[in-house]
Amino acid sequence: MTFKIGVLGLQGAVREHVKALEASDTEVSVVKRVHELAGLDGLVIPGGESTTMRKLMDKYDLFDAIKEFAEDKPVFGTCAGLILMAKQIENQAGPHLALMDINVKRNAFGRQVASFEAELKVKHVADNFVGVFIRAPYISEVGPDVEVLSEYDGNIVACRQGNYLTAAFHPELTDDNRLHQYFVGMVKEKAEKVPV
Amino acid sequence: MAQTGTDRVKRGMAEMQKGGVIMDVVNAEQAKVAEDAGAVAVMALERVPADIRAAGGVARMADPRIVEEVMNAVSIPVMAKARIGHITEARVLEAMGVDYIDESEVLTPADDVYHIKKSDYTVPFVCGCRNLGEAARRIGEGASMLRTKGEPGTGNIVEAVRHIRLVNAQIRKVAGMSDDELMTEAKELGAPYELLQQIKREGRLPVVNFAAGGVATPADAALMMQLGADGVFVGSGIFKSDNPAQFARAIVEATTHYEDYALIAELSKGMGTAMKGIEMSTLDPSQRMQDRSH
Numbered sequence: 001m002t003f004k005i006g007v008l009g010l011q012g013a014v015r016e017h018v019k020a021l022e023a024s025d026t027e028v029s030v031v032k033r034v035h036e037l038a039g040l041d042g043l044v045i046p047g048g049e050s051t052t053m054r055k056l057m058d059k060y061d062l063f064d065a066i067k068e069f070a071e072d073k074p075v076f077g078t079c080a081g082l083i084l085m086a087k088q089i090e091n092q093a094g095p096h097l098a099l100m101d102i103n104v105k106r107n108a109f110g111r112q113v114a115s116f117e118a119e120l121k122v123k124h125v126a127d128n129f130v131g132v133f134i135r136a137p138y139i140s141e142v143g144p145d146v147e148v149l150s151e152y153d154g155n156i157v158a159c160r161q162g163n164y165l166t167a168a169f170h171p172e173l174t175d176d177n178r179l180h181q182y183f184v185g186m187v188k189e190k191a192e193k194v195p196v
Numbered sequence: 197m198a199q200t201g202t203d204r205v206k207r208g209m210a211e212m213q214k215g216g217v218i219m220d221v222v223n224a225e226q227a228k229v230a231e232d233a234g235a236v237a238v239m240a241l242e243r244v245p246a247d248i249r250a251a252g253g254v255a256r257m258a259d260p261r262i263v264e265e266v267m268n269a270v271s272i273p274v275m276a277k278a279r280i281g282h283i284t285e286a287r288v289l290e291a292m293g294v295d296y297i298d299e300s301e302v303l304t305p306a307d308d309v310y311h312i313k314k315s316d317y318t319v320p321f322v323c324g325c326r327n328l329g330e331a332a333r334r335i336g337e338g339a340s341m342l343r344t345k346g347e348p349g350t351g352n353i354v355e356a357v358r359h360i361r362l363v364n365a366q367i368r369k370v371a372g373m374s375d376d377e378l379m380t381e382a383k384e385l386g387a388p389y390e391l392l393q394q395i396k397r398e399g400r401l402p403v404v405n406f407a408a409g410g411v412a413t414p415a416d417a418a419l420m421m422q423l424g425a426d427g428v429f430v431g432s433g434i435f436k437s438d439n440p441a442q443f444a445r446a447i448v449e450a451t452t453h454y455e456d457y458a459l460i461a462e463l464s465k466g467m468g469t470a471m472k473g474i475e476m477s478t479l480d481p482s483q484r485m486q487d488r489s490h
Binding site for chain 1: 197198199200201202204205206208209211212213214215216231233234235236237271272273290293294295296318319320448449452453
């Protein structure tokens with residue numbers, strides 16, 4: 001059976017995630033409103049501007065709906081998505097969705113002129129994954145239930161906690177779909193576990 | 197090894213702005229209003245285009261102090277404008293760490309023949325275009341993002357509409373051409389041949405294309421999204437309106453939900469007056485900013 005994955009479509013690199021997921025044998029839809037979450041097996045929160053996405057989430061009750069959705073469905077966040085999923089954000093009063101037990105630092109590598117790409121090892125996924133980092137955050141601390149999947153220069157840039165997957169870089173900006181396939185695997189695993 | 201300033205990193209930065217609104221601001225206070233409204237980036241400048249138009253004279257890169265003030269005020273990306281062909285202004289802005297440079301016809305061109313060779317820079321550039329030829333030449337020079345020129349500071353959407361329609365129509369034309377027609381089309385457009393081959397193959401530009409130059413209301417922003425813009429720049433439209441914070445919020449929401457017309461109606465109620473605006477036929481040809489570069 002094919003699984004249905006939504007991409008949060010308020011703003012950001014939505015089309016690229018849709019393309020990567022479609023190439024990974026799933027049915028994909030764009031989510032802008034609460035009712036569009038119905039029937040989905042997983043959700044991707046794309047790269048973009050986290051402050052913008054948060055404001056638009058609050059506006060149309062998406063914030064609580066996504067939190068509820070995430071209680072038993074897999075969620076994958078890249079860059080801004082990672083920031084939205086973290087329980088703690090450095091130099092910021094409160095978190096957003098607070099799904100993952102991680103502490104994240106925004107624009108951790110510097111401004112745009114410091115944005116870079118580099119080859120990464122991503123556990124369970126690849127030994128040679130090109131990570132595109134754009135004004136990227138990194139994860140400065142993780143809780144005991146979080147599995148670190150990738151580090152760059154001593155900083156954590158990808159991890160998993162149960163149903164949640166996150167990356168500080170942008171797998172959607174390359175043609176390499178292996179991290180998306182890994183997430184699809186998580187969605188499949190979870191969907192098959194639910195008693196019919 | 198880490199590589200900075202690659203096409204993927206520079207174009208990718210613009211991909212992250214898609215579906216969003218980039219707002220012109222002239223100080224820290226306006227930058228905060230923009231960020232609070234949900235802008236994906238701000239453009240730091242000394243005067244918004246409507247005031248540049250009114251002031252006349254030579255418009256240059258903003259005082260670095262203003263750019264710095266804005267950079268310190270917000271966590272979203274900060275863009276700034278350099279004059280067309282002004283290599284040094286661009287290098288200065290890059291050295292200051294701005295996130296994107298707009299090589300912009302809104303400022304008085306420093307070079308009336310050549311644009312900056314933008315591929316030499318680590319910082320990405322956005323440039324204006326009226327047609328596919330201009331779009332392709334700017335990409336050829338290394339622009340990582342495009343925007344329609346429209347007619348800045350007029351609050352009149354007609355030119356931006358003309359430009360987005362023309363660019364998209366020309367892309368469709370190229371996509372439908374046979375290979376043996378492409379070189380002549382490249383000659384006629386004045387576009388790099390290899391780039392046209394890529395556009396034909398992919399049916400789209402290889403970089404993001406935003407709308408700019410005349411957006412004054414939420415409905416204007418939604419219209420440009422409807423016509424295929426990837427996002428919207430608002431120059432004078434916000435801080436020349438009666439209620440900047442409300443206009444800013446409404447334009448952000450209308451851009452995201454551009455096909456939700458009932459919502460746009462709600463957003464547009466009781467907003468006060470939009471910027472006054474200029475009818476094109478009353479604009480002296482010498483005052484048309486869009487004709488300053490080719």
